[in-house]
Amino acid sequence: MKTYSISEAAKELNLTVYTLRYYDKEGLMPFVERTPSGTRLFKESDIGALKIIQCLKSTGMPIKDIKHFIDWCSDGDPTLQQRYDMFMERKASVEAQMEELKKTMEVIEHKCRYYKTALDAGTEDIYKSDKVGSFIAD
Amino acid sequence: MKTYSISEAAKELNLTVYTLRYYDKEGLMPFVERTPSGTRLFKESDIGALKIIQCLKSTGMPIKDIKHFIDWCSDGDPTLQQRYDMFMERKASVEAQMEELKKTMEVIEHKCRYYKTALDAGTEDIYKSDKVGSFIAD
DNA sequence: TTAATCCTTATAGTTAACTCTAGGTCAAGT
């Protein structure tokens, strides 16, 4: 079975070795085994687990909370409900983030149009009525 | 014309007064005027500008970069191109984030199904073939 | 006029998530 050194794992996951060791120190990778001399040996499934960790991170989950999940995984079946609840909550959070991002996108697109028009006109003054001051809010 | 005190502005924007003063210190609100005694007076348009700042923040833009944008706004028409480019770049970034979030969502939904099934079965062992170890990657 | 409740600045502290350094171990190649 193929294994990865920490630098190979880092490359595979687009992380630095510092980050991986930091995650280990934070208890995110209790499953990674060591050689007799202490060198970490990443299995294929460890890489997969770290991808799940990255997925959770990308939902905005802090490392401390991810550690809870990892602990629950070690505890086995008695924590199935917690883990299910956690992923359902993550789902809701990601849905909310998508909504938020959609609204953000609308504002950004409005601004793109705004500046396109101003650029064509050569000036922002086309938006001026009588007020003086910044146009940031327009 | 209605104005807001810093605490009113904070309430309106769902920020703390600390955060607003911090933004001011970082040069994000050069447009906010003061009373003769130094108290900040937020105009309606200032609230609007801060909403744009919040929008940029929600795209993941760091405060230093937002400050550049604010500076460009003060510089007027000569920076129209930069500002247009910036918003186009933000647009691309938000699009990428949406894509990323979609992929994240797929993994999360897979996990929801996984744990629903395990929960119904009462154990995670249904996913075991012959390997021993964590199921995190499954 | 005095107390409360704002506001101000300057500066220090906090938190999360890295990021790096120092000093040491270990295995492979010359």
Added chain:
DNA sequence: ACTTGACCTAGAGTTAACTATAAGGATTAA
């Protein structure tokens, strides 16, 4: 045997974005 390079730990340093404190000034209501 020795050097090289990748690994290790412990712990210090960094960065962004707040968050809070201290000391004091201004405005309002009784």
